[in-house]
Amino acid sequence: MPTKAAKTTTRAIGTGKKGGKGGRGKAGDQKSHSPSSEPVWVKLRGSQAQAFRVNSSPAAMIDDLKDAIVSKKQSLVEFIYSAERGETSKYEPDAPLSSLHPVGVSKETPYYYSTAPPAQPPSPSAKRRRLEAELIHVDTFAKPVSECVNPFEVKFDRHRFVDLDRAADDCLAIVQSQLPLETTHAHRVPPLVLTRLARGGKTSTLARVFDFLKQQCSDIHPIAISFNGDPPAAFRRRVGETQAQSILRLIAAQLGDYTPAQVRNLVVDREALDRHLGDHHHNVVLLLDELNNLGAPLDGDAAELLRELFLDRAGRFLVFSSHFPVAIEATEARASLRGVSMVNMPSARTLQELRDMSPACAALSEERAAWLAHIPSLIYIAMNDIGRRGVVTPSTRFVHMNITVDPGSELDVLQRFVRELLSGQRDPLVARYYGALASVGADYLVSYPLCYVKEILAQLSDDAAVTTLLDVLRTLESHLDAPQHSSGSGGGGGGGGGLAWQCTVQVAVILQMLAAHWFGSEGPFELVPMGTKPALAFRTLPDDCDSLEKARTRMNDMIAEYTAPTLIYVGSSACNDARYPEVEGFVAYTGGRSSSVKIVGFQMKSAAVKPRHGIDTRLINGGAVLIRGRALAKRPRAPQAGWTYMTSAQVRGFLGHSLLLAMPREWLQDPSSCGCVDCTLCK
16 A cells, blocks of 8 residues: 555546546456456556556556556556555566466455466366265264254353253143144244343253253153354355255254354255154254245245155154244245244342342443343353453444335335334334344243444434434433342332433433324324324423423423424433422423413332322423333332322333333232332232
8 A cells, every 4th residue: 555655646547537438448348347446556656656446347447557658657566455455466676567367356355466387277167066076975874863952052061051941941841742743724833932132041952952852851852953154053055955955954964963164064864864863863943043044035945855855744843943034834935923832931020130140240230231131141241251252242243234225215114113112013124224233022922132222223214203212312321331230129229210220211202202203193191193104303401400391391491382282392401300309200291372282291110119109280281100120910009299100001002012121020020019118019
C-alpha cells in the first residue's frame, strides 16, 4: 500500500478517463468475469501513487496501466495492492506489462495482478475423478445401534444445570408416547423439536435425552448426530453431496469406526442402513442436533428420508433441535409449528438457582438475568466468559450473523415484529430475518430476549418511539453488573422497584403505544378508543417540575400543542423518576382540539407492595396504575385512593408474550399472599 507520504488520486480502470464507462481493450481481449468496484492500488516509480477502480476486463485494465505509465513518464510498476485481500504483488525491474496476469477473477474475488501466471486449477472433470476415488461406499455396518455412544461434548458434572432434567423428562414422555405409533391418513406422527436461539441449551437437552434413554429405557436405542457448525468438528457438506446423503453418512459414522477424514467421504446405501436398523432393533430414536445448519428448508429428498426412516413407521422416532422450526412434511410450503411436538426448554424460576450454577454465576444481577431472559445456558456463558472465538456477546453475535433486511421493508418488518413481541404469534416475514434469535415454547408461541430485542429495533428504525425504547433498553444494559439486591428468591427484594422490572414495564408501555398507533388497539391502560390509531409523541418534563402539581401544569401546555388524536408518553430516558414519589411515569391521550384529555400515572414495583400515597385525581384524572412483578391473583378490597392495582393476569396481558421472559417464572404463579410484613393487601 502506498505510504502516508504518497499523493493519491483516483481513476477508473478500463474507462480511459476518470469516472467514465466502457473498456479500452479490444473486443477479443474482453473476459466474461464480473467486474468489481474494489480499489486496486498501483504504485509507480517515485513517490506518487494512483488508485484505480476495476470497472472492466483485465485487458482493459492493462491498457490503462500502460496509459498511466506513459502519461507519468514512468517505466516501472512497483506493486499493485488489493485493499480487500491485503496482499501485494511485487514486480521485477523492467518487467513488461504483458507479464501482468489476472488472479482471482471471479464474483467473490476482485481482480489483482501478478507477474507470474496463476497456477492452473484442475479441470472440473479431474477434480470430480479425484473426489470419487476417495469416496468410501458403505453397505454394511460394524455396530448395532445399541452400541452407539453420546457424541455431544457436554460435561454434566461441570456445573448445576437448571431445569435440564425437567426438559429431558418432558422429551422422554413424548418419545415413549409416539414411538409405538405409525403414520396413517388420520394421524401423522409429528417429530419432537427443540427450538431456541443459539446457545439456548438445545445440545445440552439432546445430550440429556440420549443419556436418559440409555439409563431408563433399555428397549429404546438412541442414535445421535450433529450438524453443528462450530469448530473444531464443524459440519460441512461434501462437494456435490445432497442433504439426504449428509444425514446418511453421519448416521453411518455412529455405526462404524471411521477417522474424521473417512467420515467426510462416506457414501451410504440407504436400503442397507434401513435393513440394519430393522434387523437389529425395533425401537430406534434419531436425535439430530442443529438441523437448520443442514438446510432450511430441507429439500424433498432429505425430508422424505427422515419421514420414511424415522417417523412413518412404528418403532421409529425423530427428535431434532433447530434455531427455528424446520419443515419435514411434504405438504408444507414452509415451516409449520403445528406439525411438530414441542417442549418448554430449560428456564429458571429464581435468581438463586441461576447463581448456584457455578462460582462465577454467584455475582449474577437481576438486570443481567432479565436481559438474557432467565435462560440458564445464556447466563452461564455470559458469567463464565465462555466463547470459542473469544468473548461472545449478543451484540457481537448479532453482527456476526450479518442479517440484512430488504431495503424498503423495514417499517413493515418493524410493525410485524412489535405485533409478534406482544402476541407471541409467529410471523413468517419476521422469522425469515430473525427466527434464529427467537425461542418457541410448548405453546407454539415465539419470544425474544431483551438483548436481541434491542439489536433488532436498532437495525429497523430510528424514529422517536424506537429511540425511546432503545434508551430504556440501553439503561438496563448499562446496569447488567449492578450490585445484587438482597432478596430471598431473587426478585428485587424489599419494596424497591428494581431496575430490571422498571425497564421491562417501560418497554411494555411503549410497545402498547405502538400497537395503538399501528393496529388501532386501546393502547396502555385502555386510554384510546378502539380503532383510533392516534399519533404518538414522546416528551420529557423539565427538571423544575418537582411535584405533581407542576407536572400537571406543564403537561397541560404540552397537550395543548396537539390538534389531532395523540397518545403522549411523558417521562425521561431513565426508568425511574424520583421527583414524583407517587408515580414513575405518565401516559396522556388527547382527541385533539376541544377534546377531553385523560392522563394516567403508573408505578412499577417488583414486589407485591402497595403505594404509600393516594393519588389526587383532580391532577391525574385517569388515576394511577400499580404494575407489580409479583402481582396478586385478585384485586385487594381496599386500595389506596386513586389507584388501580393490576392483577397477575392483567400484568401478563399488559407485558405481552416476549416480556414475560424478563420475569422470574415464580412471579407468574398466583401467590396466596404477597409475603410482606404487616401488609394488608391480601386481607
